Structure formats: structure tokens, C-alpha cells
Amino acid sequence: MAINPEYKDFTSRAAQAINNPGKQESVVLALNQHETAINNALKQFSKLSVARQKAGYLKYKVINELDRYLIEFEDNFLANGGKVIWARDAAEAKLEIKKIIKNHQVTKAVRSKSMVFEEIGLGQSLKNSGVEVVETDTADFIAQLAGEKPSHMGTPNRIFTQQEVSDLLHVKLSAPENLNPDAAKEFTKNYLQQKIAAADISITGCNFLISDMGGIATTENEGNSLATISLPKIQLVLAGIDMLIPALENLDLYWPLLASYQMGKTISPFNSIITGPRKEGEFSGPEELILILIDNGRSKVLEMQKQRQALTCISCGACANVCPVYKLVGGETYGTTYQGPVGAVVTPFMKDFETYKHLSYASTLCGKCDSVCPVNIPLHNLLLYNRNYSIKNGFVTPGESRKIRWITKAMTSRKILDMPGSGLKNFLISISMKKSWGTQRALPTVAPKSFNRQLKENNNS
Ligand code: SF4
Incomplete structure (x- = not known):
């Protein structure tokens, strides 16, 4: 299956950005200076959480009765x-x-x-x-x-x-x-x-x-x-x-x-x-x-019961400021008008889901974006809903779909999880995930004994 050119461009721009520390420094410098100013300005709210709740509620009401x-x-x-x-x-x-x-x-x-x-x-x-x-x-x-x-x-x-x-x-x-x-x-x-x-x-x-x-x-x-x-x-x-x-x-x-x-x-x-x-x-x-x-394309976002909440965005850009992925790769890497977490939620629907689905995966799901959003959009949950939508609608390659089936089977089988030894399991992880995992980080490894097995052994000793 041919690789989606948008995804290919995204990964190559990301690699360029990661290998350009000077550029990263200028992005992080601009964002850090900005973050300090934001924290100072927010002191004006005696009850910030109430202000954010009200702002989110009012916009959500409008979106639901657009x-x-x-x-x-x-x-x-x-x-x-x-x-x-x-x-x-x-x-x-x-x-x-x-x-x-x-x-x-x-x-x-x-x-x-x-x-x-x-x-x-x-x-x-x-x-x-x-x-x-x-x-x-x-x-x-x-x-x-x-x-x-x-x-x-x-x-x-x-x-x-x-x-x-x-x-x-x-x-x-x-x-x-x-x-x-x-x-x-x-x-x-x-x-x-x-x-x-x-x-x-x-x-x-x-x-x-x-x-x-x-x-x-x-x-x-x-x-x-x-x-x-x-x-x-x-x-x-x-x-x-x-x-x-x-x-x-x-x-x-x-x-x-x-x-x-x-x-x-x-x-x-x-x-x-x-x-x-x-x-x-x-x-x-x-x-x-x-x-x-x-x-x-906004009405396509509106059709989605969960993701429509992203339309309450007031375009402050705060979610991008704190996003570890945005900080590392910078806004140009996204190749879209709306970048960062909220851009990753709405762009696939506004443009073409299959072509831009990779943006929903460009997140660590750390949830920092949710914690700073002035209208309380649960961005990292919406990214997960996007991933779910992608799989449910078959926007995965046959290889990915095979891997998901195998992993699901392995992770839901007590027998496989408790199988002694980690050599074979680590070997299977390395051959099935090495390419998609990338070269910049170490592959996860499985412990020699599962937690369940260790617990049983401890209880019996
Ligand atoms: S923090 Fe919230 S309001 Fe601001 S750009 Fe992100 S999603 Fe929109």
C-alpha cells in the first residue's frame, strides 16, 4: 500500500525539526517567555476554574444550537x-x-x-x-x-x-x-x-x-x-x-x-x-x-458527538504552547492551518480524515493541553476518539490491522502474559514494531516474569 504523502511529509519535517536544535531553541524560547506572561495574567481571575467552566459551557451551548x-x-x-x-x-x-x-x-x-x-x-x-x-x-x-x-x-x-x-x-x-x-x-x-x-x-x-x-x-x-x-x-x-x-x-x-x-x-x-x-x-x-x-468542514466536526466540543475553541493557542510534541517539532511540521492538539482534533474532519489521521497520533496523551484550555476542551480524550474513529472506519493498513489483532490477543490472554521467559516476546515485539517505533527511542521490553506470576510466587513462598 502506498504511503500517504501528507504523513510522509509530516514525518520528514518532524525529523528535520528534531535534528535542528537551533530552531527548536527559538520555538521553546518564544513559548517559555509566553508561558510566564500567561501565568502572571491569569492572576486576575479570583476563581479561574469557574471562569473556564462558564466560558466552556456557553460556547458548547452555542455549538449545540448552532x-x-x-x-x-x-x-x-x-x-x-x-x-x-x-x-x-x-x-x-x-x-x-x-x-x-x-x-x-x-x-x-x-x-x-x-x-x-x-x-x-x-x-x-x-x-x-x-x-x-x-x-x-x-x-x-x-x-x-x-x-x-x-x-x-x-x-x-x-x-x-x-x-x-x-x-x-x-x-x-x-x-x-x-x-x-x-x-x-x-x-x-x-x-x-x-x-x-x-x-x-x-x-x-x-x-x-x-x-x-x-x-x-x-x-x-x-x-x-x-x-x-x-x-x-x-x-x-x-x-x-x-x-x-x-x-x-x-x-x-x-x-x-x-x-x-x-x-x-x-x-x-x-x-x-x-x-x-x-x-x-x-x-x-x-x-x-x-x-x-x-x-x-466544520459541520463534519459538528456531526461527531464527542469531537464537536473542539468547535468551542477560542483560538488562544495555549494548548500548543504546552504540548511536548509541538515544542519538539514546531508548528510548520503539521503542514496545516490549525496546529497543536486542537488542530490535530479538527483537521482530519475538516479536510480528509484518512489523509490527516496521523495528526491524532502526534500526541503523548499527557493531558497538559486539557489543563490549560480556557474553555475546558478535553483535548487528549478527543484525540483518542479520533484514533478510535480511524480504526472503526478501517483507516488502517492491513499490516497495522494484523498487528492490532495480535496485540489484542496477546494482551487479553492470561496464558500468553504468564508464559515464562521474555526472549521470544521481545523478539516478536522487535520484528513487528521496530519500523513504526522509529530509531530515536528504545523499544519497550517485557519483564522476564509477569506481575501475576511474581505475585503468585511471592504468596507461595
Ligand atoms: S487551549 Fe483550548 S481554546 Fe486555546 S487553542 Fe487550544 S483548544 Fe483552543
């Missing part, structure tokens, strides 16, 4: 003067966006804070239509200059050195050589401000869709996103259908939780609620506000 909440949100959003376009998948979303680009003769776009933008591959599609797109979040802009895709939901990919930033600005944007950090910051700020002022359209993500008021909530560090929604004439918002919260008042819970877990801040410096296009008498804001509501 049809009702989506309609309520749409009605309110339309009443506020916005337009809604529903897209079943990435192709449909890109087709609709292409029509908007054509109708408005768009040639320049600015974007900010949108994972969905990456998910649907909008960058390439806009490039094909001749539209220049500039990222406006400074860290993401530097990554864009370096040709790197985002590899973490909450934080920048890695910390670029001062020299790297200065070289990128010099080579790509003809900035003077060897800029110091303040000069590099000033140069970038001016460059982005010019791009925002000249853009025909802004393409943004959102953090929450507020059902009871038809509003869009965004949160950010720098205020660039606020500028992108204030100046261009058209604003396009990309949102998954799972981003709803019931009411405006719930933001007093979600905003501090997200700021703490995502950025290590008690509250983000810039929080905005967009309630429709610019109204008469207002001096800023888009003339047209269009929301693209995207399914793109």
Missing part, C-alpha cells in the same frame, strides 16, 4: 446594515471574494488577524487576481517578508533577531541597512500606514460573532487592525460558523480569558466591536461591510 444562533446573528447583522455571504467551502468563499474584487476593481488589499484567510488559501487566489495583499500585524508582516506562513494560532512563529528584521526590511523594502530596533519599528509603522491608507479593501478575521447584537468582536495588540477597519472603503470579514457567542455581556468573560491565554495580558490594548458599516455622521469605518461565513 442553527438557532446563526440565524439570530444573521438577522441582527443584516439589520445593522452588513451583508452576509454563506460559503460551504473554500472554493465557494474564494469565488464570492473574486466577484467582490472584480465588481469593486480592487488592486490593493490589507489584511489582519485571520486564520481563515490561511485556511482557504486566499493569499494565492488574490495574487492570481492581481491584488497586492499586505499583512498589517507587525510580527506577521515580518514573517510575510520572510516568506513564512503562520505556525501558531496565538503568537508569532518565532522571534526574529534584530539583524534578521533589519536585513529583511533592507532587502525587501529598500530600508537603510542595519536599522536599530526603534528605527526598524518606525520604518515598518510608516510603511504599513501608507499601505492601509492606500488600500481599496481590508480583509480581517474576527474573534467572536456576537449573536444578540449582530456584532463582530476583534481584539489585538497594536491597533493596526483598528486602522484597517477604519480607512478602506470596503471591509471583508472572514469567519468560521463556530465563532459565535450568545451575547455582548459575555465579552467580559471571553476578552480577558483570551487576552490572558493568547497574549499573556490581562486585557488586550485594542478591542473593537463592529456593528455595521459607517453610518451618517460617522467619520471613519467602511462604506460596505461584508461578512463571509464559512463552513469548510
Whole structure:
């Protein structure tokens, strides 16, 4: 049977990352600094466990009644003067966006804070239509200059050195050589401000869709996103259908939780609620506000009674920060828009289960991810449910299935477990598991006597 190319790429990227200690160090450095900040920010909650329970409960309620909440949100959003376009998948979303680009003769776009933008591959599609797109979040802009895709939901990919930033600005944007950090910051700020002022359209993500008021909530560090929604004439918002919260008042819970877990801040410096296009008498804001509501595989996650809880995710990225696998291999290894534990749960359903099932196995099942999730998603259990789904649906090779049968038989037979001697058992383990176990770790070995046998001998002596 041919090896799945996604799995092959994943293992080869993982091997490269593991053999690149410099890169690992930069990932771990960024994550460790971040973890300290998160722990400090979380001190603001007098009862953190209650806050997490409430946040999880409210999102889960919305996910379980999504049809009702989506309609309520749409009605309110339309009443506020916005337009809604529903897209079943990435192709449909890109087709609709292409029509908007054509109708408005768009040639320049600015974007900010949108994972969905990456998910649907909008960058390439806009490039094909001749539209220049500039990222406006400074860290993401530097990554864009370096040709790197985002590899973490909450934080920048890695910390670029001062020299790297200065070289990128010099080579790509003809900035003077060897800029110091303040000069590099000033140069970038001016460059982005010019791009925002000249853009025909802004393409943004959102953090929450507020059902009871038809509003869009965004949160950010720098205020660039606020500028992108204030100046261009058209604003396009990309949102998954799972981003709803019931009411405006719930933001007093979600905003501090997200700021703490995502950025290590008690509250983000810039929080905005967009309630429709610019109204008469207002001096800023888009003339047209269009929301693209995207399914793109989310309803397949929704169909799964257990795994649907992963749709309550608020994209803070905390589960990736603490995941030993993510720390070792880094976000790029996953080869997907959503990485880390939650990405490993939802991606197989959102894309193609058989092709991406290996992600559910890229976990030690240590449960650290569950312990930090602000909405209490039992991630490691959901990964086990994914593995179970994979086997039940026959997404295993005949060899794997044979091995599972043998192991099940051996592990459930008292006679085999108590068989004296470990030589034959260790030999069978080595020939059946050596290849899949890999070369970086020692194969497990069986003790010469089973526990049951030792107990009987002790009792008889
Ligand atoms: S699953 Fe939980 S911890 Fe992970 S990104 Fe989503 S909300 Fe954050």
C-alpha cells in the first residue's frame, strides 16, 4: 500500500525539526517567555476554574444550537446594515471574494488577524487576481517578508533577531541597512500606514460573532487592525460558523480569558466591536461591510458527538504552547492551518480524515493541553476518539490491522502474559514494531516474569 504523502511529509519535517536544535531553541524560547506572561495574567481571575467552566459551557451551548444562533446573528447583522455571504467551502468563499474584487476593481488589499484567510488559501487566489495583499500585524508582516506562513494560532512563529528584521526590511523594502530596533519599528509603522491608507479593501478575521447584537468582536495588540477597519472603503470579514457567542455581556468573560491565554495580558490594548458599516455622521469605518461565513468542514466536526466540543475553541493557542510534541517539532511540521492538539482534533474532519489521521497520533496523551484550555476542551480524550474513529472506519493498513489483532490477543490472554521467559516476546515485539517505533527511542521490553506470576510466587513462598 502506498504511503500517504501528507504523513510522509509530516514525518520528514518532524525529523528535520528534531535534528535542528537551533530552531527548536527559538520555538521553546518564544513559548517559555509566553508561558510566564500567561501565568502572571491569569492572576486576575479570583476563581479561574469557574471562569473556564462558564466560558466552556456557553460556547458548547452555542455549538449545540448552532442553527438557532446563526440565524439570530444573521438577522441582527443584516439589520445593522452588513451583508452576509454563506460559503460551504473554500472554493465557494474564494469565488464570492473574486466577484467582490472584480465588481469593486480592487488592486490593493490589507489584511489582519485571520486564520481563515490561511485556511482557504486566499493569499494565492488574490495574487492570481492581481491584488497586492499586505499583512498589517507587525510580527506577521515580518514573517510575510520572510516568506513564512503562520505556525501558531496565538503568537508569532518565532522571534526574529534584530539583524534578521533589519536585513529583511533592507532587502525587501529598500530600508537603510542595519536599522536599530526603534528605527526598524518606525520604518515598518510608516510603511504599513501608507499601505492601509492606500488600500481599496481590508480583509480581517474576527474573534467572536456576537449573536444578540449582530456584532463582530476583534481584539489585538497594536491597533493596526483598528486602522484597517477604519480607512478602506470596503471591509471583508472572514469567519468560521463556530465563532459565535450568545451575547455582548459575555465579552467580559471571553476578552480577558483570551487576552490572558493568547497574549499573556490581562486585557488586550485594542478591542473593537463592529456593528455595521459607517453610518451618517460617522467619520471613519467602511462604506460596505461584508461578512463571509464559512463552513469548510466544520459541520463534519459538528456531526461527531464527542469531537464537536473542539468547535468551542477560542483560538488562544495555549494548548500548543504546552504540548511536548509541538515544542519538539514546531508548528510548520503539521503542514496545516490549525496546529497543536486542537488542530490535530479538527483537521482530519475538516479536510480528509484518512489523509490527516496521523495528526491524532502526534500526541503523548499527557493531558497538559486539557489543563490549560480556557474553555475546558478535553483535548487528549478527543484525540483518542479520533484514533478510535480511524480504526472503526478501517483507516488502517492491513499490516497495522494484523498487528492490532495480535496485540489484542496477546494482551487479553492470561496464558500468553504468564508464559515464562521474555526472549521470544521481545523478539516478536522487535520484528513487528521496530519500523513504526522509529530509531530515536528504545523499544519497550517485557519483564522476564509477569506481575501475576511474581505475585503468585511471592504468596507461595
Ligand atoms: S483548544 Fe483550548 S487551549 Fe487550544 S487553542 Fe483552543 S481554546 Fe486555546
